[in-house]
Amino acid sequence: MSLEHVLLGLLRRPASGYDLKREFEERVGQFWSAPLSQIYPTLRRLEERGLLRSHEEPSTRGPARRVYERTLDGWEELREWLESGPVRGRERFPHLAQLSFLGELQSPETTVEFLAGLRSRWVADLERLRKLAATAAFHAELGLRLRARLLEAQLVWADDVLQSLQAARG
Amino acid sequence: MSLEHVLLGLLRRPASGYDLKREFEERVGQFWSAPLSQIYPTLRRLEERGLLRSHEEPSTRGPARRVYERTLDGWEELREWLESGPVRGRERFPHLAQLSFLGELQSPETTVEFLAGLRSRWVADLERLRKLAATAAFHAELGLRLRARLLEAQLVWADDVLQSLQAARG
DNA sequence: TAAATCATGTAAGACGTTACATGATTTG
DNA sequence: CAAATCATGTAACGTCTTACATGATTTA
Structure with a gap:
């Protein structure tokens, strides 16, 4: 799995x-x-399989921390994953599925509202992203640059569709 | 759930x-x-909840078909889902996570290969999509147009990154 | 006659979410 | 003293994937 x-x-x-x-x-x-709640048991499982090891450390505040580190096997596993090429993601976009059914409602206002909702969410995402990108390392930054491009493309699309919908309604 | x-x-x-x-x-x-294997039990569950009803029909070939149709409650449920606005997708992009770790490998060739793999996959996706878009209805076509824009943005990004990587290596 | 297509499913296990439980330390 | 933060987890449930099982009909 990927997690x-x-x-x-x-x-x-x-x-x-x-x-x-x-x-x-x-x-x-x-x-x-x-x-x-998903991270904790997954770390435990990785330790059981010998890909991580851990030890307890006192915390300055709160309960003791269980600190994990990669073993050699863990590093090997990671390397293999990275070298195996891009994982095929199932890529699920429930909101695009919604969009493709929205026609049945026969309600242009609902479609417009829907698109406006998407748009404003994407604007917020893009803003957050821009702050992040300022401080990222090269490889991490590659991903962020792509995310930014995707968000921009989404905004262009949303404006496009909204405009053509409004034009169609006079 | 969305399914x-x-x-x-x-x-x-x-x-x-x-x-x-x-x-x-x-x-x-x-x-x-x-x-x-996920569709069949899900349909059954929807029927139990009264959102679908079904009956058997003889098939021209193979075993009998169980044919489902929406009940009024099913239609209501769908309408509510559509009117509740865009669902917040968890949006997981395992390949982008991979990319952000690829730096640790200290191997520009692996990064380049990785990107080339993504690129060629996206080219194929875009081609398939273009064929599809020709025959889609308006609302369905909206989603396809967005997918196309996203794929195009991804290609631009990939070419961009590949070029800058190759430039950096002389 | 072998392979593809039509058609249905079950079972086991992996993965993921939401809610709950606990308790110390720091900050307002 | 209340709320936020640090820190760990369990339990129940829901979702998803992979593998298996079955069998009729059509096409090459």
């Missing part, structure tokens, strides 16, 4: 589950995320 | 699970898909 590999990838340096959650938001949140 | 709603959306006219699988490929394959 395991993403966690291996994030563990460039030792980190706890809690740390990783934050790295998720910061480094790959644009492409992937997972709740702590 | 249930997508199935409700696809059932504009009565159809069997097998039919729906094909419609999936044709109408929403670009945004969503599901194997028959």
